[in-house]
Amino acid sequence: MKIFKRIVIAALLIICICFFLTVIFPEKFYNISMQMQRNSAGLMQKEITSGDDKIFYLESGAGLETIVLIHGFGADKDNWPQMVKFMPGYHFIIPDLPGFGESTKSNSARYDVSSQVERLDKFLAKLGCNKFYIGGNSMGGNISGIYAAKYPQKIKGLILLNNSGINAPVKSVVFKKIETGSNPLLINSRDDFKQLLHYLFVKEPFIPFQIKGVLADRAVENKKFNEKVFKDFISSPAMLEDHFKALTMPVLIIWGDKDQILDVSSVSVLERGIKNHTTRILKDCGHVPMMERPGETAGYIKSFIELNK
Numbered sequence: 001m002k003i004f005k006r007i008v009i010a011a012l013l014i015i016c017i018c019f020f021l022t023v024i025f026p027e028k029f030y031n032i033s034m035q036m037q038r039n040s041a042g043l044m045q046k047e048i049t050s051g052d053d054k055i056f057y058l059e060s061g062a063g064l065e066t067i068v069l070i071h072g073f074g075a076d077k078d079n080w081p082q083m084v085k086f087m088p089g090y091h092f093i094i095p096d097l098p099g100f101g102e103s104t105k106s107n108s109a110r111y112d113v114s115s116q117v118e119r120l121d122k123f124l125a126k127l128g129c130n131k132f133y134i135g136g137n138s139m140g141g142n143i144s145g146i147y148a149a150k151y152p153q154k155i156k157g158l159i160l161l162n163n164s165g166i167n168a169p170v171k172s173v174v175f176k177k178i179e180t181g182s183n184p185l186l187i188n189s190r191d192d193f194k195q196l197l198h199y200l201f202v203k204e205p206f207i208p209f210q211i212k213g214v215l216a217d218r219a220v221e222n223k224k225f226n227e228k229v230f231k232d233f234i235s236s237p238a239m240l241e242d243h244f245k246a247l248t249m250p251v252l253i254i255w256g257d258k259d260q261i262l263d264v265s266s267v268s269v270l271e272r273g274i275k276n277h278t279t280r281i282l283k284d285c286g287h288v289p290m291m292e293r294p295g296e297t298a299g300y301i302k303s304f305i306e307l308n309k
Contacts, residue, residue, distance in 0.1 A: 072138030135159025165240030
């Protein structure tokens with residue numbers, strides 16, 4: 001009995017020490033957590049120099065199909081591993097777009113959609129990607145859509161997840177705020193970040209407070225540069241709806257019906273303009289379905305690819 005008590009006490013002591021270390025060293029805890037997520041999805045971090053940019057990206061091993069995934073504004077490549085782990089057997093390429101994550105940030109560069117499309121093409125060409133599926137969330141969906149319209153010969157299918165680049169019939173909660181001069185996408189404090197999570201999710205996935213703190217602090221640190229990127233993005237808009245005729249490939253539209261950042265009414269515009277489309281609306285889901293409902297989202301993408309082989 002005494003031995004059992006000692007084991008329990010020792011185990012509790014170890015747990016307390018580990019918890020204490022995560023509080024003292026949250027960045028290390030964050031890095032370890034992200035690496036564990038990547039490992040569980042079969043993803044490895046790599047880097048490459050493309051043009052003037054050093055681009056960090058995640059890549060899985062060879063698979064039957066190559067899928068390129070593009071994150072949204074203020075996000076990075078680690079938005080995707082939760083979904084990717086439900087899709088073994090595919091070859092994924094998931095970059096930090098220049099201006100985001102660990103990739104190059106330059107005050108002298110432009111980060112509008114058209115500029116990002118050209119950077120993305122140079123990056124993929126350097127990796128030898130010639131025929132693939134491409135998908136993106138939010139701003140990343142706009143970039144993916146414009147890319148598919150400009151280089152249709154390279155695209156086997158387009159996956160749009162709550163994408164921008166659409167004049168929605170109904171303005172979202174967030175864009176109504178932006179019109180008043182308050183931009184919830186630019187983070188000044190941890191409280192701002194907490195509010196952003198409310199806008200992103202209907203049911204927020206579990207995020208340890210240490211990781212949430214790191215993400216909030218990084219968003220605050222990047223606020224000034226993100227402001228520049230946002231200005232580039234809106235000052236030279238490339239609207240996806242102006243390119244519908246060029247989207248002749250199969251297109252999968254995925255949207256959370258409770259999206260407060262880009263209203264679900266955008267779907268009606270996409271459906272009217274894109275002939276070869278499949279739509280999946282996720283009930284009680286927000287702006288980032290690949291994070292809020294990763295298994296369900298992965299299932300729709302797998303079915304889409306199988307159907308269009």
